[in-house]
Every structure is written in structure tokens, then in C-alpha cells.
Amino acid sequence: MEKMQSRLKIGLFMNYLVHGFALIILTQNLIELSANWHSNLATASFVLSGIGIGRLLAYLIMGAISDRFGRKTTLIIGMLSYLIFFIATPFNHQIFLAYLLSIVAGISNSALDSATYPLFTEFNAKSSSNNILIKAFISIGEFILPLMVIFLKDNQMWFGLSFIFPAIILVLNLLNLMTIKFPHASVNANSNLKSQLNLNGKSKIMATSALLVYGYTSMAVMIWFTQWITIFANSIGFNDWSAHFLLSLYSIGSITGVLSSFVLMKKFNLRNHWLLGMNMLATISIATIAFSRITLVSMIFAFLFGFSASGGAMQIALNILLNIFPKHKGIFTGLYFIFGSIASFTVPIITGLLAKFGSPQIVNGDIIVAIVGLISAIVIFETVPQNNDLEKSRNKINNIDSKIVRLLEKRFKVVEDVYAAKKQQNIATKDQSRENVVLKRINEMTNKSEIKGFNQNIFQNIMDNSKKYQELLKTMNKE
Known part of the structure; x- marks a missing residue:
């Protein structure tokens, strides 16, 4: 039984390694893809918004399928959808079909989340540690892909191999997961309940609003960076290797930040302080990257931006929201991720419009998003107590x-x-x-x-x- 559960956990984590590829694979290959689609870069960038639409359309539906027909069914839907996306995209030459495939990728993301997070709670395992590992595997995927893309480019190999590699992982993982018996869905009223944070009406409204806004900005600031940093770096004179390596450094920073957050949250009672500090560092880092023209400086702050913006702050904010509404965790988890899905949809549209004014303007827009996120973190810091008395x-x-x-x-x-x-x-x-x-x-x-x-x-x-x-x-x- 333990061996079977270990195989299942490994399979779930491998799905999020593939998801890490999927998050940035379109932008890392956008120049080649836009040529395939017979479109310019600005038009091609709008295809990225389809991921957000897919997530928006699918989150509630996939959640219902997961509860009604089982985690395994939902997981397989997500994996097969991703398989279609990875195999079809490099061979496709129509921009309309490209947009549909990006919607499929968003649906895949929703299906994986709807199956995986409930599964981890049904293992009777610590959900926080599993969430950290999920984020770590996403970051590993985001680290590997840019190196693969630059390797294929330097060796004049077909860019589509960067799509085929995660597809192969998915096929092998499907064979693994389809032979595993999944645990039965269980509902334990006390398993995930934490004591409610005691907030008065005004503070509760302010904190909830700030947290939902942060659900948008925390996702937007990451998508903004990962989709455009390579193109931005090329536009200011960085060579291809340096431009792609900025994203890999961001991913290394993300993994480091995730592990640091996990250790600090476990040992010290500084959740709100850490959230605020991470957002301060993220704002400073993206501003430095936007205005610096020194490669080494940009590399250092790309790492720091990954550490702070993608180092677990989004999960910390979600945990705060769930502590405010312990009896409605499912609803508010979905709502929080819907705001993130809106970011997935709107950021490509906004950045596509900004692309007409040049790549530097795109990164300047990310500074504004980071500042809004920092303001939200300040409101959260001021309105939400560090811990409830029982938890403390x-x-x-x-x-x-x-x-x-x-x-x-x-x-x-x-x-x-x-x-x-x-x-x-x-x-x-x-x-x-x-x-x-x-x-x-x-x-x-x-x-x-x-x-x-x-x-x-x-x-x-x-x-x-x-x-x-x-x-x-x-x-x-x-x-």
C-alpha cells in the first residue's frame, strides 16, 4: 500500500514538472511559433491569453467532476489534454487552432489542480509540505525548459523537440498512474479545519478584498515576467544565452524561495512579515531588472525576483484567506484561483498591447503590478493578525x-x-x-x-x- 502511494505521489509531482514546462513553453518558442502561425509577435502573444480562458471556464467544472466521478478521472482528463497541447502545438500552422490549444492547456491546469490538491488531503499528509513540493517541481520545469530551448537553437535543431520531451514524460506517467488504485474520496470535517482568524466586519472586508487582489497580482507578476523577460533582454542587447538564462535563474530563485518559506514558516511565527518582505523584494527586483543594462546585475535580481515573487508568497496568502473562512475553504480556494485565472487571461492581452510600444514598456508594466501587489500585502499586514490566539x-x-x-x-x-x-x-x-x-x-x-x-x-x-x-x-x- 505504501509503495503504491509513493508511486502515486511521484506521478502527481511529475505532472507538475510537466506543468512547469507548459507555463512558459509558448513564450520561450514564441518567435518560432509566430512564424508557424504566419503572424507577427504582437498578434501571436494574444494566443497566450487562451490559457487563462481555459482555466476560467474549467475550474468549477473540473472541481465538480473530481467530486462526482473521482480524482483519477479528472487527473487523466488533465493529462490527456496536456498531451494534445504538447503534440499538436509545434505541428500547427493556424493561429485560430493555436488559440484553442492554449485553452486546452488552461483546462489541463484546472483538471490537475482539481484532482491533485484533494488527493493530497486524502493521503492524510501535511498539505503544506505537499504544496511546497508541487511549487518546487513547477520551478524545476521552468528551469529546465529555457536551457533546452537554447540548446536546440544553438545546435540548429527543431524547436518542437521542447514540446515532445514533456509529452514523452506524460505518456510514461499515464502508464504509471493508470495502473494505480487511487484512495477513496473522504470527507473529514475536522481534518483541515484551523481556528478562524477573528476579524471585525470592516477588517474582514478589507483583508478579503486585498487577498483576492493579491490572488490576481501574485499570478500576474509571475506570468508577466516569464512570458517576456527573454524577449526584453534580447531587445536591450543581451545575447541569446544570457536572455534565456535569466528565466532559469528566476526558476532557481523560485525553488530556493519555496524551500526557504517552508523552513521559516515551520520554525518561526512570521507569516505576515515574510509575505510583506517578499513583496518588497519583488518590487525592488523587477524595477532593477527594468532599468539595469548590466547583465550580471540583471542575473542577480532575476534570481531575487524568483525567490520573492515565486517563492511561496501566493500560497501563504491563500492560507491566510482560508484561515479567515475555515468553513468555506473550497469556495474561497476556487475564488482565489479564479482571480489568478483572470491574470492568465488578461496579462497576455495587456502585454500584447504594450508590445506595440516596445519591450521595455512591457517590463515597466510589471513594475506597476508588483506595486499593486505590495499595497495589497501592506493592507493584509495591517488588517490580519499574525496568528489567532489558539494557533499562537x-x-x-x-x-x-x-x-x-x-x-x-x-x-x-x-x-x-x-x-x-x-x-x-x-x-x-x-x-x-x-x-x-x-x-x-x-x-x-x-x-x-x-x-x-x-x-x-x-x-x-x-x-x-x-x-x-x-x-x-x-x-x-x-x-
């Missing part, structure tokens, strides 16, 4: 428990020495007089009288388990 208290207990576990490990290590000494002197495991001394000391060391008895009970339990451990050591030595 539990985090403190978790930190204390970690220290207690380390101390208990040290104590049991000393118990081994006690056992060895008792064995050498032929002394019985139980020593009641010693236990009485320990309990008396605990009573004296406890300042709060109400908990003296509780502390003594805890230490009596520790000593009982220490005796059991000594008996275990005795049994092991006999063997």
Missing part, C-alpha cells in the same frame, strides 16, 4: 515540546549509564527511596502550587518508563 499558543507548545524531547533523549541516555552501574553492583531496577527524593525535588522546584501534583505525576510517569527501559536493556543483554 500551539506553536509555543510545539517549540517547548521539541526542547522537552531533546532533554528526554539525554535523560534516557543517562538511564543507560544508571542501568550499567546497577548491573555491575547487582542492584534492583526499582529504587523507591530514589523516586521519593526525585518527587520531593520536583515539588520544591515547582513554583505554582496548582500544578505541583501534575508535575509529580508527569515525573512519576517518566521514572516508570525509565524502569521499563532498563528492563528492556536487561532483556536485550540476555539475548
Whole structure:
């Protein structure tokens, strides 16, 4: 069973590696594709908006299919749709069909999300860690593809091979997933519930509005960058290798940011501060890239932009939204992603219009989006408490428990020495007089009288388990 679940998880993550390819594959090959479609660059860029339309049309439908007909059915729909997109796109020579294929890619994205996120909750696994890994695999795909594109170009090979490679991964993954039995959908009312953040009416409206706006800007700022940074870099004099490598550095930064966010959110209570700081860094980074003409500077800030804009901030904001509405997580998850889908639809249209004024104007537009995102993050920071009281208290207990576990490990290590000494002197495991001394000391060391008895009970339990451990050591030595 565990082996089957591991295969399923690997298959799900591999789908998002392919999704990382799909997010940027049209823009990375836009010049070649526009020639295939017999159109100019500005007209070809409008095809990218079809992805957003596909997502908008499909999110609610795919969610219903996932609940009604199962995760596996929805997942296969998404994978087959992506397979059609990857195989047909490089061979297609009609811009109308290209637009339909980009809509298919958006539908594929919706289907994968609708199946994968519920599946992870049904594994009884930590959804946050799985979300982090999903983002990491997307970023890996975004890192690999630009290198593949430049390799094909340098070796004068057909650009369509960059489409065929993810298609091959999909075929192999389909064969893997179709032979796996999926877990049954389960609904546990308490499995994903977190205590509600207590906000008054005005703060709740402001926070919700800011979070939904951020659902748009967090997606828009990433799409804007990934779709145009290579063309922008070429237009200001960067060579092909440097222009494509900016996107790979962005992806490396994204992976680094995702892992950093995961570690920091797990160890420290600074969710709101991290969200605000990431947006500040993203705004500074995209502004520097827009105005710098030094390759090394652009490379450094492309990494930092990936770290901040695509380093898990979107997922952090979604978690805040779900904490505000714990009883309606499905609705608000869909709503949040719909705003992201609107970004997928509108950004190509906006950037297509800006392309008429030159590539530099396109990146300047991304600065404006980043500033709106930063304003939203400031509103979130000011209106949403860092944590609710229960969550804050539990985090403190978790930190204390970690220290207690380390101390208990040290104590049991000393118990081994006690056992060895008792064995050498032929002394019985139980020593009641010693236990009485320990309990008396605990009573004296406890300042709060109400908990003296509780502390003594805890230490009596520790000593009982220490005796059991000594008996275990005795049994092991006999063997």
C-alpha cells in the first residue's frame, strides 16, 4: 500500500514538472511559433491569453467532476489534454487552432489542480509540505525548459523537440498512474479545519478584498515576467544565452524561495512579515531588472525576483484567506484561483498591447503590478493578525515540546549509564527511596502550587518508563 502511494505521489509531482514546462513553453518558442502561425509577435502573444480562458471556464467544472466521478478521472482528463497541447502545438500552422490549444492547456491546469490538491488531503499528509513540493517541481520545469530551448537553437535543431520531451514524460506517467488504485474520496470535517482568524466586519472586508487582489497580482507578476523577460533582454542587447538564462535563474530563485518559506514558516511565527518582505523584494527586483543594462546585475535580481515573487508568497496568502473562512475553504480556494485565472487571461492581452510600444514598456508594466501587489500585502499586514490566539499558543507548545524531547533523549541516555552501574553492583531496577527524593525535588522546584501534583505525576510517569527501559536493556543483554 505504501509503495503504491509513493508511486502515486511521484506521478502527481511529475505532472507538475510537466506543468512547469507548459507555463512558459509558448513564450520561450514564441518567435518560432509566430512564424508557424504566419503572424507577427504582437498578434501571436494574444494566443497566450487562451490559457487563462481555459482555466476560467474549467475550474468549477473540473472541481465538480473530481467530486462526482473521482480524482483519477479528472487527473487523466488533465493529462490527456496536456498531451494534445504538447503534440499538436509545434505541428500547427493556424493561429485560430493555436488559440484553442492554449485553452486546452488552461483546462489541463484546472483538471490537475482539481484532482491533485484533494488527493493530497486524502493521503492524510501535511498539505503544506505537499504544496511546497508541487511549487518546487513547477520551478524545476521552468528551469529546465529555457536551457533546452537554447540548446536546440544553438545546435540548429527543431524547436518542437521542447514540446515532445514533456509529452514523452506524460505518456510514461499515464502508464504509471493508470495502473494505480487511487484512495477513496473522504470527507473529514475536522481534518483541515484551523481556528478562524477573528476579524471585525470592516477588517474582514478589507483583508478579503486585498487577498483576492493579491490572488490576481501574485499570478500576474509571475506570468508577466516569464512570458517576456527573454524577449526584453534580447531587445536591450543581451545575447541569446544570457536572455534565456535569466528565466532559469528566476526558476532557481523560485525553488530556493519555496524551500526557504517552508523552513521559516515551520520554525518561526512570521507569516505576515515574510509575505510583506517578499513583496518588497519583488518590487525592488523587477524595477532593477527594468532599468539595469548590466547583465550580471540583471542575473542577480532575476534570481531575487524568483525567490520573492515565486517563492511561496501566493500560497501563504491563500492560507491566510482560508484561515479567515475555515468553513468555506473550497469556495474561497476556487475564488482565489479564479482571480489568478483572470491574470492568465488578461496579462497576455495587456502585454500584447504594450508590445506595440516596445519591450521595455512591457517590463515597466510589471513594475506597476508588483506595486499593486505590495499595497495589497501592506493592507493584509495591517488588517490580519499574525496568528489567532489558539494557533499562537500551539506553536509555543510545539517549540517547548521539541526542547522537552531533546532533554528526554539525554535523560534516557543517562538511564543507560544508571542501568550499567546497577548491573555491575547487582542492584534492583526499582529504587523507591530514589523516586521519593526525585518527587520531593520536583515539588520544591515547582513554583505554582496548582500544578505541583501534575508535575509529580508527569515525573512519576517518566521514572516508570525509565524502569521499563532498563528492563528492556536487561532483556536485550540476555539475548
